[in-house]
Amino acid sequence: MDMLTIGAFARACRLSPKALRLYDELELLRPARVDPDTGYRYYAVDQLERARLVAWLRRLGMPLAGIREVCALEPAAAAREIRAFWARVETETAARRDLAGFLVDHLTAVGAVSGKDTSMLELRYSAHSDPGRVRPTNQDTAYAGRRLLAVADGFGPAGAPASGAAVEALRFLDTEEVPAGNVLNLLEEAVRGATDAVRDVADPTENGTTLTALLWTGSKLALVHIGDSRAYLVRDGGLFRITHDHSVVQSLIDEGRLTAEEAGSHPQRSLLLKALTIGAPDLKLHDARRGDRYLLCSDGLTSVVPEHRIRTLLTAGTDPEEAVRSLVDAANEAGGPDNIACVVADVV
Numbered sequence: 001m002d003m004l005t006i007g008a009f010a011r012a013c014r015l016s017p018k019a020l021r022l023y024d025e026l027e028l029l030r031p032a033r034v035d036p037d038t039g040y041r042y043y044a045v046d047q048l049e050r051a052r053l054v055a056w057l058r059r060l061g062m063p064l065a066g067i068r069e070v071c072a073l074e075p076a077a078a079a080r081e082i083r084a085f086w087a088r089v090e091t092e093t094a095a096r097r098d099l100a101g102f103l104v105d106h107l108t109a110v111g112a113v114s115g116k117d118t119s120m121l122e123l124r125y126s127a128h129s130d131p132g133r134v135r136p137t138n139q140d141t142a143y144a145g146r147r148l149l150a151v152a153d154g155f156g157p158a159g160a161p162a163s164g165a166a167v168e169a170l171r172f173l174d175t176e177e178v179p180a181g182n183v184l185n186l187l188e189e190a191v192r193g194a195t196d197a198v199r200d201v202a203d204p205t206e207n208g209t210t211l212t213a214l215l216w217t218g219s220k221l222a223l224v225h226i227g228d229s230r231a232y233l234v235r236d237g238g239l240f241r242i243t244h245d246h247s248v249v250q251s252l253i254d255e256g257r258l259t260a261e262e263a264g265s266h267p268q269r270s271l272l273l274k275a276l277t278i279g280a281p282d283l284k285l286h287d288a289r290r291g292d293r294y295l296l297c298s299d300g301l302t303s304v305v306p307e308h309r310i311r312t313l314l315t316a317g318t319d320p321e322e323a324v325r326s327l328v329d330a331a332n333e334a335g336g337p338d339n340i341a342c343v344v345a346d347v348v
Contacts, residue, residue, distance in 0.1 A: 002044065002045040003032065003033065003042040003043065003044060003045075004042065004043050004044075004045065005040070005041075005042060005043075006020055006021075006031070006040070006041045006042070006043065007205045007206075009043040009047070009048070009051070010205060011205070012048055012051075013048050013051035013052050013054075013055055014052070014055050015051055015054065015055050016275075016278045017205060017206075018271050018272060019058075019273065020041070020043075020051075021041075021271075022248055022271060023054065024041065026064060026068075028054065028064065028067065028068055028071070029047070029050060029051055029054055031043050032044040032047060050071060053070075053071065054067055054071065057070060057082070058273075060082075060085070060086070060089075061089065062082075062085055063251075063254075063255045064251070064255070065255065065257075066081075066085060069081065070082060121218065121219060121288060121290060121347055121348070122146075122218075122347075122348060123146065123147075123149075123216055123345045123346065123347060123348070124319070124320055124345065124346045124348050125144035125145070125149060125320050125343065125344065125345035125346070126144060126319075126320035126321040126323070126324045126343070126344055126345075127142040127143055127144035127149070127324065127341075127342070127343040127344075128142060128324045128325070128328055128341075128342055129141060129142040129339065129340070129341040129342075130300075130328045130331075130332070130336075130339065130340045130341075131339055131340075132300055132331065132332060132336035132337060132338050132339050132340055133332055133335065133336030133337070134335070134336060134337045134338070135337075135338060135339055137160060138160065138339045139153065139154035139155065139159035139160045139162075139163055139339055140152070140153050140154070140163060140298045140300065140339040140340065140341035141154070141160075141163040141164050141166070141167045141341065142167075142296075142341040142342060142343050143167045143170075143171065143343070144343045144345060145171070145174035146174060146216070147173060147174045147177075147215060147216045147217075148170060148171065148173045148174040148213065148214075148215055148216070149213060149214040149215075149216075149294065149296055149343045149345050150166075150167045150170055150211070150212070150213035150214075150296070150343070151210075151211075151212050151213070151229050151296040151297060151298055151341045151342070151343055152164075152166045152167050152209045152210060152211045152212075152229070152276075152298075152341070153209060153210040153227065153228075153229050153298040153299065153300070153339070153341065154207070154208070154209040155207065155208055155209065155272075155275075156202065156203075156206045156207030156208060157206060157207060158201065158202035158203070158206075158207040159202075159207055159208075159209065161201040161202055161207075162198045162201060162202040162207050162208055162209040162276075163209040163210075165194070165197040165198050165200070165201045165202075166194045166195075166197065166198050166209050166211050166276055167194075167211075167213075168197065169190065169193050169194035169196075169197040170190050170191075170194055170213060172190075173186070173187070173190055173215055177218075183215060183217050183220070183222040183285065184222055184283050184285060186215075187213075187215050187222050187224050187283060188224070188281075188283060191211070191224050191276075191281055194211065194276060195276050195277055198276050198277055199277060204277040204278075208272075208275035208276060208277050208278065209227070209275060209276050210226060210227025210228060210229040210272070210275060210276070210298070211224065211225070211226055211227065211229070211276050211281070212224070212225045212226075212227070212229040212230065212231050212243060212296050213225075213296070214231065214286075214294060214296065214345070216288075219287070219288060220285055220286060220287055220288060221285075221286045221288055221294070222283070222284070222285050222286075223242065223243070223282070223283065223284045223285070223286060224281050224282070224283055225243040225244075225281055225282045225284075226246060226274050226275060226276055226279065226280075226281035226282065227245075227246055227247075227272055227274060227275050227276070228245040228246060228247045228250070228272060228299050229243075229296070229297065229298045229299065229341070230243050230245070230295075230296070230297055230299075230302055231243045231294065231295065231296050232294070232295040232296075232297075232310070232314075233286070233292060233293070233294055234292065234293040234294075234295070234311070234314045234315060235289065235291070235292050235293075236291075237315055238311075239307060239310065239311035239314065239315075241307075242284070242286065243282070244282065246272060246273045246274035246275075246279065247271060247272055247273060248266075248271040248272070248273060249266045249271075251273060252266075288347045289347060290347055290348065291346075291347065292346070292347040293314055293320075293323075293344065293345070293346050293347075294343075294344070294345045294346075294347075295310070295314060295323075295327075295342065295343070295344055296341075296342070296343040297327070297340075297341060297342045297343070298338070298339065298340060298341040298342075299338065300331055300336075300337075300338035300339045300340035300341065301327055301328075301330075301331045301340050301341075301342060303337070303338060304331055304334035304335060304336075304337065304338075305327070305330045305331055305334055309330060310327065310330075313326045313327055313330060314327075314344070319346075320344040320345060320346055321344075323344040324342045324343070324344050327340075327342045327344070328340050328342055
């Protein structure tokens with residue numbers, strides 16, 4: 001039987017090695033052989049068809065429990081189940097589309113009444129990356145400039161070069177004015193360049209990085225996000241998370257198999273479903289208001305400092321530099337088990 005290493009199999013089926021390890025643990029896609037001495041996984045060539053089916057179903061957004069059921073069916077029955085799943089998705093999407101249309105119309109009307117002029121808004125910002133108290137090296141990168149805010153959390157033996165290359169590839173955005181109408185397209189192109197830059201400095205089968213960045217247009221902020229670093233908005237005293245983690249534990253929370261409280265101690269809490277070289281990032285556009293405060297951070301902060309504590313530190317009336325310092329200190333006081341990257345920016 002022809003056997004492939006987990007790296008070769010991952011490249012052939014377009015699933016990451018981390019995803020393959022997860023699917024092995026969930027008994028969704030078991031390796032054909034596991035070396036008894038090294039624990040290294042090997043896959044048979046004839047497993048590629050099932051692996052590609054799993055990858056395609058994940059791209060459809062099917063939960064892992066549903067994928068397991070589909071993979072156990074004969075082709076005709078599997079096709080019927082996929083058709084039924086997609087019909088449900090379309091129904092739910094139509095309902096959300098109607099709600100989104102209502103909210104856009106409603107908020108546009110409210111904005112027209114308020115008549116606030118945001119043309120003179122600008123950012124005040126601070127960024128810091130700290131190794132924490134346990135890790136021997138710092139694989140996090142944080143950057144803040146007049147238009148660009150970014151946090152990247154590298155992983156693997158070359159995690160530090162990966163996160164640094166990702167942020168460095170975006171820094172040209174900080175030097176030129178960006179029209180709001182083109183900002184998402186521009187940001188998407190820049191992220192493709194960042195992905196190439198990461199591949200140039202680090203083997204993507206072993207290394208990678210998260211990326212969460214905001215690009216300022218003068219009245220709006222364009223967000224790009226992939227991985228489990230996060231972006232938060234503080235508005236009118238409330239703390240709102242504006243990113244969604246691309247992680248195993250978040251998918252389990254979304255599927256109702258795990259609570260947010262249980263996620264903090266889950267053994268797979270560090271496993272990612274997406275990173276800069278794996279999967280497509282989220283892209284969004286946010287309207288900014290005077291008085292808004294934004295936080296971008298790696299999971300070295302959020303894994304040990306609860307959100308209510310983050311809110312308290314961000315609403316303490318300090319300037320961005322003091323806020324960043326207090327957040328990093330709080331993570332280190334909680335043990336500092338991971339690198340910590342924070343960016344705080346105020347709209348003024």
